[in-house]
Amino acid sequence: MPGGGPPVPRTWDELWQPGRLQPMLARRAPAPFSSPAYRYEIKWDGYRCLVFADPGAGRTFLQSRHGYDLTPLFPELAGVHRLLPAAAVLDAEIVALVDGRPSFAALQQRAGGVGRGARIPAAAPIAPALLVLFDLLGLAGAVWLGRPLAERVRGLKDLFPEGAAPGVAVSRGVEGDGAAFFRRVRDQGLEGVVAKRLDSPYLPGWRTAHWQKIKAEREVDAVVGGVVPGGRAAGVGTLLLGLFAPDGALHYVGHVSTGLGGEEARHLLGRLRARPTCPFVTVPARARGQPVVWVEPNLVCEVAYLEWTPQGHLRHPVFRRWRDDKDARACRLPAEARAGAPGA
Incomplete structure (x- = not known):
């Protein structure tokens, strides 16, 4: 079996571990692909959540990827146990919707910006939370981890028919044509796609090729x-x-x-022209209290990113390459980023 991870629970007692069970993780795929062996789902832009719901005990526990209790942050999602005939362990994502679309910034507001340093206006409206379910790990004392994904998804749909409850939904997916599905997801401005083998087991804490994520990154030339x-x-x-x-x-x-290090770094520094003052409208927080070499804004690089934040910053930027063919003055701040930019 590819990859590796902790021992896989075999009994209900080993599975029912609120705050301790780890979710299954995905490897990154180099590019979108199609295969009849895979199910393709939207990669939801939210908080990963394992759900422990027990109607007998009258309790739902929402666990973050790292074991924290998310239930107090999303009380409207704490009634999943009322929708079930028996105790169940589910895998899901909590998302916040703004105008019908997932908004990670709105989710940060709901959670108080925990661990992300979010700066969100206090007057911003509270967005509703949605629990998007995508896997069934166990039900009524039976461990489903070893069953193929296709069977687990069918079981999940049986438990939660479409429209069964407000605030809860089962993630939709397609089989086979993953490339076309990725294009639709990208065109809608969503985060990306997760490809899952239909015959794969669920391996808590493992990161294997059974699940592969393809992010719908955008690109920008920055100075x-x-x-x-x-x-x-x-x-x-x-x-x-x-x-x-x-x-x-x-x-x-x-x-x-x-x-960059060694010769590469020296080559780059040789192309930059140092200046005594910060060229930005305001000194970035990232530069405060650190040794920074300010430079004339002439050198351009291509950067991949997921989206613009409400503060006018790139979310998850990744360096791609140098753009020696691009005039720095042609690198313009898009309208979608200006509202949150300091001094805008």
Whole structure:
């Protein structure tokens, strides 16, 4: 079996471990693909959640990926046990919807920005939470981990018919044409797709090729406005990136790690022109209290990212390549990012 992980629970007592059971994880696929052996589902942009629901005890426990109790943060989802005929362990994602679409920023607000340093206006409306179920791990004392995914999904749909309860839904998916499904997901601006083998077991805490995630990343060309030393071989640890507003001001949009060291770092530093002051409209929080080399905003790099945050920053930016063919002044701050940009 590919990959590895902790021992797989074999009995109900081993499975029913609120706060201790680990969810199954996905490897990253290099590109979208199609296969009749896989089921393709939306990669929901929310909090991973294992659900322990027991109608006999009258209790639902919502567990985060790392074992924390999410139930107090989402009390409207604490009644799953009322929908079940017997105790069950489920795998799910908690998402917050804004205009019918998942919003991670709205979810942070619901959770108080726990662990993410979110800065969300206090006056922002509270978004409703939705529990999206996608796997059945055990039911009525029976452990379902060894059953194939196709059977577990059928069992989940039997437990939760469409429209069975507000705030709870079963994740939809397609079989076979994963490439076309990915294009639809990407075009709708969603986070990506998870491909799951129809014959795969559920392996708590394991990351294997049974499940593969394909993120629908976007790309942007951004300007380097500062460098934080670090990384390997005393190289370049972090690039501070910006984009130009229509008035010509350079707004900070995020930072990326390059991993450059040695000759690569020296070559990069040789292309940058140092300056005494910060080129951004405001000094980024990422640069405060650290040694930063401010540079003239002339060098451009291509960055992949998931979405724009309400603060006008790139979410999960990843360095791709240098764009020596791109004029820095052509790197413009898009309208969707201007509302949250400082000084906008």
